[in-house]
Amino acid sequence: MRHSFGFSLLASLYASAVLALPTEVPAEAAPIERRDGTTTLTAAQLASFAPYTQFARAAYCTSGIPTWTCGDACEANSGFEVTLSGGDGNDVQLYFVGYWPSQNAVVVSHEGTDPTQFLSDLTDTDIVMENLNTTLFPGISNSIFVHSGFANEHAKTAPAILAETRSLIQQRGADSVVLVGHSLGGALAELDALFMTMNLPSDVSIKSVTYGTPRVGDPAYASFFDSQVPDFTRVNNEKDPIPIVPGRFLGFEHPHGEVHIVAPNDAVSCPGDDDATDAECTIATVPNIFDSDLLDHLGPYQGIYIGTIYCT
């Protein structure tokens, strides 16, 4: 239904644009409004995610990271200089930090984890939530609660990553910091986006793009995150169950920024935090884990798959 509707809408818009403007073809079509406030991403907007997707993918490629030789994922962002990497893919998720000359940016990327185990952990009804550490998140309210495991995992690497980020800003004059990750790595990147915003000078811009990210904290966390981190995108692929866990009935809520890939080359931007009731956003497309497909967690994210087996 949706596809035929989308196609005929596109076709008629295209036809009317051609009829109305025979001599002027806009360089990029304006985003198309869909019902209930979702917006279809243009081809250019979709293509613009590729470097971030490749950075998120590269975090899985343990052996190649120190030298930035991990096949397609590294070659897609050739010129990137890794300056710090760590983790063991077990107790501590692999991560890397480095300088991206073409964007004058520091990039931080976190690896995810085994999706089957991860889904099982996040559907446990005994999930513990806790406050964020006020040494790491100065002044954060004790009415904000996040997933205890994510907070602890984040705290393991946060001081070293912040020190390296500050050093790159100072030495290289970087004026922005990019936080990316997939799966558990997406949750860590989301916490990093808040952490960096609260610890770096306000003239450093923060951008975060995550993939297949679970819910990280409660509604108070989501609203605080929304107020602090404007440039945030969490990309969800088709029927991936990870973005719907832990459940809202357990007190979790996503912040803003959802982009839902509904089919290859077709994605919508969903308004609001976790209440986008539009049929094309994740919450309606994946009503529960029994009506989901864990393979969609791996991609494709605009043709790019993310996971250890995709380190070519």
Ligand SMILES: *[C@@H]1O[C@H](CO)[C@@H](O)[C@H](O)[C@H]1NC(C)=O
């Ligand atoms: C909070 O983080 C700081 C800095 O990493 C650490 O020294 C301290 O032990 C942490 N506090 C708690 C309660 O975990």
